[in-house]
Amino acid sequence: EAGVVQSPRYKIIEKKQPVAFWCNPISGHNTLYWYRQNLGQGPELLIRYENEEAVDDSQLPKDRFSAERLKGVDSTLKIQPAELGDSAVYLCASSSKTGGATGELFFGEGSRLTVL
Amino acid sequence: KQEVTQIPAALSVPEGENLVLNCSFTDSAIYNLQWFRQDPGKGLTSLLLIQSSQREQTSGRLNASLDKSSGRSTLYIAASQPGDSATYLCAVLWGNKLVFGAGTILRVKS
Numbered sequence: 001e002a003g004v005v006q007s008p009r010y011k012i013i014e015k016k017q018p019v020a021f022w023c024n025p026i027s028g029h030n031t032l033y034w035y036r037q038n039l040g041q042g043p044e045l046l047i048r049y050e051n052e053e054a055v056d057d058s059q060l061p062k063d064r065f066s067a068e069r070l071k072g073v074d075s076t077l078k079i080q081p082a083e084l085g086d087s088a089v090y091l092c093a094s095s096s097k098t099g100g101a102t103g104e105l106f107f108g109e110g111s112r113l114t115v116l
Numbered sequence: 117k118q119e120v121t122q123i124p125a126a127l128s129v130p131e132g133e134n135l136v137l138n139c140s141f142t143d144s145a146i147y148n149l150q151w152f153r154q155d156p157g158k159g160l161t162s163l164l165l166i167q168s169s170q171r172e173q174t175s176g177r178l179n180a181s182l183d184k185s186s187g188r189s190t191l192y193i194a195a196s197q198p199g200d201s202a203t204y205l206c207a208v209l210w211g212n213k214l215v216f217g218a219g220t221i222l223r224v225k226s
Contacts, residue, residue, distance in 0.1 A: 004159070042120070042205055042216025043160070056212060091159055104150065105207075105214070107159035 002026070004108035006092050012114045018080035021111045025073070025094030032069060033105070034077050035091040043091055049075065079113075087115045118143045118210050122217035129196055130225050137191040137220045139206030144184045147209040151180050151191050154203045154219070163204075164191070196224045 005024040013019050025032050030051050035043035046065065048056040051072040060067065064083070069075040079086055089110040097103035119142045129135050139149070148167045152160040164173045164180040166189070172181040179192040193200060203219040 006159075040218065042207070042218050044216070045214065048212070093160075104162055104165045105160075106162060107152075109157075109159040112157070 004092055004094055004106055006090075006108035006111050008111055009109065010112050010114075012116065013082055014116050015084055016081040018078065019082055019113060020076055020078045021090050021092075021113075023075045023077070023092030023108060025075075025092070026096075026106055029094035029096050029106070030072065031095045031097060031103075032075050033093040033095075034067060034075070035093065037089045037091055037110070039088075046077070046090075082113070082115045084115050087113055089113070118208070118213065118215055120206055120208050120215050120217040122204075122206055122220050124220060125218070126221040126223075128223040128225065131196060131198060133196050133224075134192070134194050135196055135222070137193070137204050137206075137222070139189040139191070139208075139217055141187045141189075141208045141215075143210060144187055145210065146184060147211065149180075149182055149189050149209070150207045150214075151178075151189075152205040152207065154205060156202075160205060193222075196222075198224045198226045200224050 032049045034046040037043040047060045047067050049069045067077045089112050091110045093105045093107045095103045095105050121140045123138045150165045151163045154160050166173050166182045177194040182189045201223050203221050205219040206217045
């Protein structure tokens with residue numbers, strides 16, 4: 001069974017440019033998460049979806065970040081415009097539980113963003 | 117504030133040693149606790165998931181324990197191998213909120 005797939009693996013852009021990351025969760029997993037991981041730190045949640053609904057986006061910087069999961073499967077995370085401080089690894093994860101309880105999380109390999 | 121702390125931040129041991137990684141959390145009302153492994157440049161791989169009603173979980177050479185009353189979990193690795201070298205992260209679920217520690221960087225020397 002395929003795991004969580006993310007693309008691109010690496011992205012280098014200049015500040016003020018836009019960037020987008022794509023995630024395909026494990027088949028049948030209706031909960032999808034986007035995390036940001038800075039160097040030497042643990043991941044921090046940006047947004048959590050249950051099916052196509054964003055149920056927790058309290059940590060998403062909404063002035064420049066946006067996300068969508070239109071059909072409740074794939075998801076896209078966008079940053080526009082990017083800032084130097086956005087350099088990090090963006091991780092997507094999925095799990096099979098909904099209704100307020102997180103089951104075991106499975107992560108993709110991440111998208112490493114460098115903003116110059 | 118619900119926080120997760122991992123000690124030590126880094127650990128270097130010779131091959132074959134048994135070792136313990138520590139995770140502490142500030143609020144004992146957890147739903148579950150999960151240990152992950154992260155190799156350089158890679159995503160996180162789930163190792164063990166302990167529900168709040170459980171005391172420990174085992175998988176191969178790995179054993180994770182949970183003591184909610186003291187706010188602690190330990191990950192025990194038996195007979196360490198160079199292939200165990202990675203960053204180990206602890207994550208605690210409070211309600212819908214999953215909070216990660218900063219991780220312990222483990223190096224097993226051959």
